[in-house]
Amino acid sequence: MPDDVILDIQDLNVWYGGIHAVKGINILIKRGEIVTLIGANGAGKSSTIRSIAGLIRGYKGYIGYRNRAGEMLRLNNRQPENMVKMGIALSPEGRRILPHLTVEENLFLGAYTRTDTVEIDNDIDYVYELFPRLKERRLQKGGTLSGGEQQMLAVGRALMSRPDLLMLDEPSLGLAPMLVAEVFGIIREINRQGKTILLVEQNAFAALSIADKAYVLEVGTITIEGAGAELLQDPRVKEAYLGG
Amino acid sequence: MKIRNSILTFLAVAALGYFLWWASLNLDRYMLRIINLIAINAILGLSLNLIYGMAGMFSLGHAGFMAVGAYVSALLIITSDQKVKMWILEPIAPWLMNLHTSFVVSLILAGLAAAFVGWLISLPVLRLGGDYLGIATLGFSEIIRILIVNLTPITNGSLGLKGIPAHTDLWMSYGCLLVALFFMIRLMKSNFGNVLRAVRDDEIAARTMGIDTFRVRVLAFTLGCFGGGVGGALMGNLITTIDPKMFMITQTYSLLMIVVVGGLGSITGSILGSVLVTTMLEWLRFVENPINFGSIQIPGIPGMRMVIFSVLLIAIIIFRREGIMGTREFSWNWFFRKGGVGR
Numbered sequence: 294m295p296d297d298v299i300l301d302i303q304d305l306n307v308w309y310g311g312i313h314a315v316k317g318i319n320i321l322i323k324r325g326e327i328v329t330l331i332g333a334n335g336a337g338k339s340s341t342i343r344s345i346a347g348l349i350r351g352y353k354g355y356i357g358y359r360n361r362a363g364e365m366l367r368l369n370n371r372q373p374e375n376m377v378k379m380g381i382a383l384s385p386e387g388r389r390i391l392p393h394l395t396v397e398e399n400l401f402l403g404a405y406t407r408t409d410t411v412e413i414d415n416d417i418d419y420v421y422e423l424f425p426r427l428k429e430r431r432l433q434k435g436g437t438l439s440g441g442e443q444q445m446l447a448v449g450r451a452l453m454s455r456p457d458l459l460m461l462d463e464p465s466l467g468l469a470p471m472l473v474a475e476v477f478g479i480i481r482e483i484n485r486q487g488k489t490i491l492l493v494e495q496n497a498f499a500a501l502s503i504a505d506k507a508y509v510l511e512v513g514t515i516t517i518e519g520a521g522a523e524l525l526q527d528p529r530v531k532e533a534y535l536g537g
Numbered sequence: 538m539k540i541r542n543s544i545l546t547f548l549a550v551a552a553l554g555y556f557l558w559w560a561s562l563n564l565d566r567y568m569l570r571i572i573n574l575i576a577i578n579a580i581l582g583l584s585l586n587l588i589y590g591m592a593g594m595f596s597l598g599h600a601g602f603m604a605v606g607a608y609v610s611a612l613l614i615i616t617s618d619q620k621v622k623m624w625i626l627e628p629i630a631p632w633l634m635n636l637h638t639s640f641v642v643s644l645i646l647a648g649l650a651a652a653f654v655g656w657l658i659s660l661p662v663l664r665l666g667g668d669y670l671g672i673a674t675l676g677f678s679e680i681i682r683i684l685i686v687n688l689t690p691i692t693n694g695s696l697g698l699k700g701i702p703a704h705t706d707l708w709m710s711y712g713c714l715l716v717a718l719f720f721m722i723r724l725m726k727s728n729f730g731n732v733l734r735a736v737r738d739d740e741i742a743a744r745t746m747g748i749d750t751f752r753v754r755v756l757a758f759t760l761g762c763f764g765g766g767v768g769g770a771l772m773g774n775l776i777t778t779i780d781p782k783m784f785m786i787t788q789t790y791s792l793l794m795i796v797v798v799g800g801l802g803s804i805t806g807s808i809l810g811s812v813l814v815t816t817m818l819e820w821l822r823f824v825e826n827p828i829n830f831g832s833i834q835i836p837g838i839p840g841m842r843m844v845i846f847s848v849l850l851i852a853i854i855i856f857r858r859e860g861i862m863g864t865r866e867f868s869w870n871w872f873f874r875k876g877g878v879g880r
Contacts (some may be wrong), residue, residue, distance in 0.1 A: 346745060377747030389742035391735050393864070398731050405732065406747035454747060 297372050297474025298359060299324045299458055299489050302344070305354035307340045314340045314512035317354070322458070322491060322506075324359075328523065329492040329500040331534060332510035339386055339492040341510075342460050345491075346383040347373035361457065378406050382456035384462050386493075388447040395426050399435050399446055403453030413453070420449035423479055441472035448476070448483075458489045465496040473499050497534035501525045507536070542869040550715070557707045569707065570775070571819050576710035577771045579811035580717045582795035583804065584764025590802035590864075591725065592757035593737030594663065595671040597789050598655075599765050601678030603687060604784035606647035606766025607652050607773035608692055611701045612636065613643035614774075619700055623693055628837070630690040640704040644713070644770050651766020652759045659758040663751065675786065684780045697780025698773075705775040713771060717764060721804050724760075733757055737802075753771075791818070798853055800860030805867040810860070821845055 504521030799810025
């Protein structure tokens with residue numbers, strides 16, 4: 294396996310009760326890339342990302358992750374809290390920010406696995422630089438934020454663990470098109486600063502526009518894969534996901 | 538602002554101290570008992586609130602942990618002479634005979650013992666959630682009680698323990714309450730407080746942030762049991778006699794009442810709940826005596842106060858579902874905002 298591969302998924306199979314949600318998919322992510330999984334509802338995108346994060350266990354197949362020391366580790370059946378320590382952060386679907394805590398407390402919790410107090414403060418400032426609106430609302434309760442701001446908070450919170458691999462589950466969900474553009478612009482900015490990003494999206498156009506590499510999932514199998522720009526032009530993708 | 542608040546807190550503690558000093562000189566034993574009970578129930582309420590309100594674990598086992606604390610403390614401070622006289626069913630276990638510590642040490646050991654038992658129980662039980670957790674903890678609480686009934690050489694069985702030195706006075710109970718309050722306020726203001734809220738409000742979010750939710754739950758449960766043990770020990774030393782019947786499910790329910798009436802997740806709420814529930818339970822006793830309404834005489838019915846109390850509770854549940862405080866807390870800033878002065 295080449296050194297620049299950060300995540301290597303081989304023959305991943307996930308079941309929900311009797312339903313075979315993911316049917317033997319292979320995904321390869323290189324360090325510094327934005328990789329996106331697109332597809333309709335129930336295609337298995339979230340199942341894949343949740344398996345990587347350890348929220349789903351008991352799947353079959355191989356998930357390998359190269360840690361900071363450069364070793365390739367098998368992730369299967371590790372607890373989610375270990376993933377965060379190893380440098381994999383997930384911003385879960387539906388944002389799941391904590392409504393009763395302030396913006397700053399939410400961010401601070403994102404750094405739960407870290408002990409370097411000074412650096413944590415620096416990273417909070419870094420998140421405020423990325424999302425100036427969060428700074429304006431830093432002492433506001435998370436529940437009082439708008440949908441877009443909550444999404445920014447969810448992304449910011451995931452960044453607080455200083456991940457090498459940042460996984461975003463449907464960051465465009467429920468956002469106005471203007472906000473989608475803003476959030477995706479920032480995702481690209483985060484990527485430019487050196488973070489590898491795995492993006493799960495239904496909004497195929499937005500995702501493909503910023504992705505280096507893309508996989509199209511249909512009922513549990515990968516049907517198309519290629520560079521993001523390439524897929525934007527692919528007639529099959531245009532037909533099914535970009536409205537012809 | 539910070540200095541003002543510190544001064545006010547200091548003054549409030551001083552005022553409480555003055556009141557306790559006045560009360561200990563001027564009030565009769567019955568009133569003193571109630572004032573003591575308020576503090577003890579507040580400690581117990583706080584500890585249950587930590588488990589149920591702050592960490593969201595529905596536990597019905599608090600009476601069991603109180604029992605552990607009460608027995609450990611009592612066994613450590615009763616003298617050897619008393620022990621010989623008291624164990625009439627079966628002789629006392631020899632190693633227990635000469636075990637003796639000071640009251641404060643026995644309180645700490647009572648808390649530790651209850652925490653240890655709570656920790657042991659939490660390992661299997663906290664894999665459950667919601668109502669199932671409630672049922673399982675209720676079961677374990679009964680197991681503890683039945684063990685106490687049957688371990689006669691250690692606990693004197695169903696006869697219980699009598700003549701426990703009455704070490705719990707106002708200073709002791711309110712001292713413990715202040716320590717508990719200080720600890721809880723610091724805990725909930727720290728990052729660990731936010732971690733607890735995260736685990737309570739959204740387990741998946743907590744796990745994606747790298748929080749080991751099971752460990753956090755176990756820790757909160759164990760800490761809550763520590764409080765339960767200390768509260769039970771204080772209670773035993775106030776009443777001076779304990780027996781297994783004291784620690785039945787009704788004891789847990791009255792604590793639950795305190796927590797729910799005050800507001801789940803509110804420290805202030807637990808204190809207010811304790812004041813309200815403890816005083817009401819005593820004050821309502823008059824309805825159990827015959828009452829004259831002019832020419833009509835209502836005969837006293839034993840248990841009537843519980844009926845009235847239940848009605849009050851139902852009223853609270855209907856009209857103020859989140860309890861008196863909800864999840865809010867008292868703070869001096871809030872006080873001045875409401876009062877419209879200062880700033």
